Amino acid sequence: MKITFLTIVSTLLLMLPAEAQKSSERIAVTAKRMIDVRSGKEITDAVIFIEKNKIVNVGSGLSIPDSVQVIALGDVTLLPGLIDAHTHLLHQYYAKYGDDNSNRLLEMVQLGPARRALLGARLAREMLEAGFTSVRDLGNAGINADIALRDAIKNGDVPGPRMFVSTRALAPVGGQFQSVTPEAQQLIGQEYIQISGVEEARKAVRQAVYEGADCIKVIANSGARRLSSEEMKVIVEEAKRANLPVAAHATDGDGPSMTAVEAGVSSIEHGYTISEAVLNLMAKKNIFLVPTDASGVTRYQDRIKRALKAGVRIAIGSDIYYEFPGMTRGQASIGMYKTYVASGMSNMEILRASTLNPADLIGSNSIGTIEAGRFADIIAVKGNPLNDIGVLEGVVFVMKDGKVYKQTLH
Numbered sequence: 001m002k003i004t005f006l007t008i009v010s011t012l013l014l015m016l017p018a019e020a021q022k023s024s025e026r027i028a029v030t031a032k033r034m035i036d037v038r039s040g041k042e043i044t045d046a047v048i049f050i051e052k053n054k055i056v057n058v059g060s061g062l063s064i065p066d067s068v069q070v071i072a073l074g075d076v077t078l079l080p081g082l083i084d085a086h087t088h089l090l091h092q093y094y095a096k097y098g099d100d101n102s103n104r105l106l107e108m109v110q111l112g113p114a115r116r117a118l119l120g121a122r123l124a125r126e127m128l129e130a131g132f133t134s135v136r137d138l139g140n141a142g143i144n145a146d147i148a149l150r151d152a153i154k155n156g157d158v159p160g161p162r163m164f165v166s167t168r169a170l171a172p173v174g175g176q177f178q179s180v181t182p183e184a185q186q187l188i189g190q191e192y193i194q195i196s197g198v199e200e201a202r203k204a205v206r207q208a209v210y211e212g213a214d215c216i217k218v219i220a221n222s223g224a225r226r227l228s229s230e231e232m233k234v235i236v237e238e239a240k241r242a243n244l245p246v247a248a249h250a251t252d253g254d255g256p257s258m259t260a261v262e263a264g265v266s267s268i269e270h271g272y273t274i275s276e277a278v279l280n281l282m283a284k285k286n287i288f289l290v291p292t293d294a295s296g297v298t299r300y301q302d303r304i305k306r307a308l309k310a311g312v313r314i315a316i317g318s319d320i321y322y323e324f325p326g327m328t329r330g331q332a333s334i335g336m337y338k339t340y341v342a343s344g345m346s347n348m349e350i351l352r353a354s355t356l357n358p359a360d361l362i363g364s365n366s367i368g369t370i371e372a373g374r375f376a377d378i379i380a381v382k383g384n385p386l387n388d389i390g391v392l393e394g395v396v397f398v399m400k401d402g403k404v405y406k407q408t409l410h
Contacts, residue, residue: 025051025052026049026050026051026067026068026069027049027050027051027068027069027070027071027376027402028047028048028049028050028062028064028068028069028070028071029047029048029050029070029071029073029078029378029399030045030046030047030048030064030070030071030072030073031046031073031074031075031076031077031078031380032044032045032046032074032075032076032077033046033076033077033078033384034046034048034058034077034078034079034370035077035078035079035351035385035386036369036370037079037080037348037351037352037355037356037368037369037370038356038369038371040348042384042386043058043059043060044060045060045061046058046059046060046078047059047060047061047062047064048078048370048376048378049062049068050376050402052402053375053376053401053402053403054373054374054375054376054402055370055371055372055373055374055375055376056372057372058370058371058372071404071407073380073397073409074409075382076380076381076382076396076397076409077380077381077382077383077384077385077391078370078378078379078380079351079355079370079378079379079380079381079385080355080356080367080368080369080370080374080377080378080379081131081132081133081134081161081355081367081377081378081379081398081399081400082130082131082132082133082334082354082355082379082392083132083133083134083135083136083315083354083355083358083359083362083367083368084127084132084134084135084136084161084316084317084318084333084358085135085136085267085288085290085315085316085317085357085358085361085362086136086138086247086269086290086292086317086318086319087127087135087136087137087138087317087318087319087320087333088137088138088139088140088141088319088320088321089120089123089124089127089135089137089141089146089149089160089163089329090116090117090119090120090123090137090140090141090142090145090146090149091107091140091141091321092119092123092321092322092323092329093107093321093322093323094322094323095322095323100176101177101178104176104177104191105177105180105184105187108187108190108191109187111142113142113143113145113148116141116142116145117145117148117149120141120145120146120149121149121152121158121160123329124149124153124158124159124160124161124163125158125159125160126328126329126330126331127160127161127329127330127333128159128160128161128330128398128400128405128406129328129330129395129398129405129406130328130329130330130331130333130334130395131330131334131379131381131392131395131398132161132330132333132334133161133162133367133377133379133398133399133400134161134162134163134164134358134359134362134364134367134377135161135162135163135164136164136165136166136214136215136247136317136358136361136362137150137163137164137165137166138165138166138169138215138217138247138249138269139166139167139168139169139191139192139217140169140191140321141165141167141168142190142191143168143190144167144211144212146163146165146166146167147165147167147211147212149163149165150163150164150165150214159405161400162367162375162377162400162401163214164214164215164362164364165212165213165214165215166208166213166214166215166216166217166247167208167211167212167213168191168192168193168208169191169192169193169217169218169219169249170192170193170195170201170204170205170208170216170217170218170219170235171192171193171194171195171218171219171222171227172194172195172196172219172221172222172225172226172227173194173195173196173225174188174194174222174225175188175191175192175194175219175222176191176192176219176222177191178223192219193207193208195227195231197231198230198231198234200231201227201231201232201234201235201238202234202235202238204235205234205235205238205239205242206238209238209242209244213244214244214362215239215244215245215246215247215266215362216235216239216244216245216246216247217246217247217249218232218235218246218247218248218249218260218265219249220232220248220249220250220256220257220259220260221249221250221251221252221253221255221256226255226256226259227256227259228259229259229262229263232248232259232260232262232263232265233263233264235263236263236264236265240264243363245266245267245361245362245363246264246265246266246267247265247266247267247269247290248260248265248267248268248269249269249270250268250269250270250271250274251270251271251272251273252272252273253273254273254274254275254277254278257271257274257278258277258278258281261278261281261282261285261287262281264285264287265287266287266288266361267287267288267289267290267315267361268282268287268288268289268290269290269292269317269319270290270291270292270319271289271291271303272299272300272303273300273303274289274303274306274307276306276310279303279306279307279310279312280310282307282310282312283310283311283312286313287312288312288313288314288315288357288361289303289307289312289313289314289315290314290315290316290317290361291303291304291307291314291316291317291340292317292318292319293336293339293340293343294318294319294320294335294336294339295335295336295338295339296339297339298339298342301339301342301343301344304340304343304344304345305343305344308344308345308349313353313357313360313361314345314349314353314357315353315357315358315360315361316336316337316340316350316353316354316358317358318332318333318334318336320332320333331393334392334393334395335393337350337354337389337390337392337393338389338390340353340389341389347385347386347387347388347389348386350389351385351386351389354392355368355369356368356369375400375401375402376399376400376401376402377399377400377401378397378398378399379395379397379398379399380395380396380397380409381394381395381396382394382396396408396409397409
């Protein structure tokens with residue numbers, strides 16, 4: 001009998017324990033239940049088949065071949081990885097230093113690119129461990145530190161959520177800085193591309209595209225300083241030419257929001273005092289509202305109810321950038337969901353606004369749901385978020401891109 005190399009390998013494989021022979025590239029995740037955020041249905045005895053980093057099949061009570069590695073999670077609820085639609089992972093303020101302006105100046109002076117990158121790596125890991133597998137990161141990251149962090153995570157150098165970044169925000173002269181001395185004004189360019197005129201607006205978008213932005217962030221108003229409708233229209237025009245969505249920071253008053261909406265931005269960030277007239281136009285143009293209401297904040301809840309009534313899609317973002325002593329960035333961010341229950345959203349609407357809707361806003365058909373062809377971004381919680389949205393604060397399992405980053409079931 002002629003013994004070949006293939007024969008020897010086959011014999012050795014047969015001698016291995018069955019578990020060792022199972023392909024690490026073929027996985028089945030099982031649990032008592034799963035929420036299909038698109039249909040709104042609960043699937044019992046859930047089985048999710050994964051090959052490499054993609055979901056290939058999902059269903060109830062599916063038969064699992066012996067060759068497939070099984071991650072049996074038991075009495076938990078499976079959900080798509082959460083998506084935070086408004087983050088600042090390279091940006092942290094401290095109450096002990098005063099207000100935003102004081103912190104902003106200290107951050108510019110004290111944090112260089114290296115320290116900022118290390119801060120971002122820590123906050124990114126904290127977000128992932130809390131269940132956020134993707135984030136839209138909207139500026140306040142210095143000059144392209146967000147690009148560096150995004151790419152480091154993508155390359156597997158550091159753990160963190162999949163990042164969609166804006167690079168520096170486009171803003172009126174002065175950015176979001178309040179009064180600073182002429183000598184200090186040179187710092188503003190580290191955080192914002194300042195615009196004064198249509199051609200500067202066009203050039204700013206092209207610069208962001210060149211630097212690798214996934215979206216464009218524009219500051220529609222900073223106090224009394226506002227971009228003109230002509231500047232805003234050019235920003236949207238140039239962004240669309242590059243197939244990039246535009247996020248418009250617009251806080252108080254209808255003027256900045258209406259200017260941005262009429263220009264055709266993709267989302268209004270904050271929109272604290274937004275009117276029915278603006279909301280109705282947003283619904284007509286399929287423009288998202290990204291409310292950034294922190295846990296316990298109730299001042300502006302009425303606008304959520306009005307947005308829902310108008311038919312505006314909501315993508316929830318945390319906008320956390322202050323330190324919460326005793327809490328990680330992820331813990332501080334995930335505590336926001338209870339606020340939206342008090343704002344009149346159903347638990348399913350909150351789940352969609354934390355998964356499917358932000359995925360659509362970002363423009364990705366690879367995240368946001370547990371469906372065949374999507375990335376294997378899956379989390380698990382004890383209990384059922386359809387009954388209590390607060391269970392999202394206790395994520396016990398995190399898989400991103402088919403790789404397990406957290407599993408704390410007892």
